[in-house]
Amino acid sequence: MRTRAKSVRPLGTLEERVMRILWRGGPLSVREVNGRLGEDSLAHTTIMTTMDRLYKKGLLSRIKEGVAYIYSAALTRDEYQQRLVGATVSELMTKDGDAAPVLAAFVDAAAELDEENLAKLEALIAERRRSGD
């Protein structure tokens, strides 16, 4: 089975519909996916192009059976969403200084904390909690 690993991008409307079908059940051929679109079925080539694109994005894997490819989801829906979030947050965070106002993180990961300091702070918090602060 062949897959292509690429960075995760948001899905277009048709891509989303195709992925939903394959997340619900697969593996499926292009014809079968198109059949499951029901009243919204489109030209065979449109679905084929879309699925090929999803394969190239690394979201589908495929094997050749005869003359046709059989596709299945390379990632579960949860995995896809996690990767999308990871890629999006990464894009937000790695902006240069000018984008700093875009974000207000609860904890700055750039701050350096060693285990000894953390332990001291934990002890301080525990003490304050005991005294009712």
Added chain:
Amino acid sequence: MAAASLIGFGLVVITVSMLTSLLLSGALVRFAKRLHEVGPRAGRRAATLAVILPPLIGVIVSGTIAASSLLAYFAGQDHCLGHGHHLHLCPIHGAQWLSEPWAVAAMAFFGTFVIVRLGQTVWGHVSAQRLARRLRLVGEPIGHYEHTFIVPSDERFAFTAGVFTPTVIISRAAWDALDVSQRQAVLAHEHAHVRNGDLWKRAILGLLACFGAPILIQNALKLWDIASERVSDHEAARQVGKPSVVASAILRLARTRTTNQVPAVAVFAAACHVEGRIHSLFDHPESGSHAAKKLLIVLVLGVGAVALAVASFSESLHHLLETILG
């Protein structure tokens, strides 16, 4: 009216702004520790003033000189006629600025710098808005809170993004790592950022920083960032009732980094100084609102005094700047 005189007045704005920034940002660095003790609101106000005042004073000086020049001209006391040995800071006789290559080059350089910075900032905010929207689409709304979402992720983070529609994003891993009161603390902290308009205020300050002294102005912005985090911490502590809950939430999320559970995605520019924030919650329970108000009064009086002084000595100042620049 000579449009080229804008070059001269522009140079006055930049020169005065840079010098004032050098003075104010230097003072800010000098008194940073004291401001930390007084409270985060005072620190934030001081940092705001250090960024806003330089261009404001630059504009006041430049505007006053232009106004006094015009008044003198229309009153028949045009001072430019009396001395032709240097360039004139005058809306009527300022055409010569265009024939000074260094002046044109300086203004072109600075103008390009500001335009590029403006473009970067606007683009940064537009793309952040798009990315925040993407996170909203995969996120799950939290209770009755507006624009607050949990997103599926094994990494622990919590942040607010988006100037136009500020969105609070918390990862599922962070949410699950916190107890109920700590979750309230994190939400209260992020919502305080939204309520205080920290994102758009920081965007404006970032732009005004173009007129500040290099390096020093970045320190002022960093101080503003840290103070804003502390203001939000104090507001969260007030809301949940116990500073120790906010402190423990900060530590819980900070601790994940030492166990290598948060990769580079959690890195962002503004330093927040976890240790300082926790000590601030316990040792300086006052947010420094009174001191911040005093600073505002000082600002109004100070700007008024500067305006008055510039107006009173506009003629001497006018000649001095003409001699320096022309």
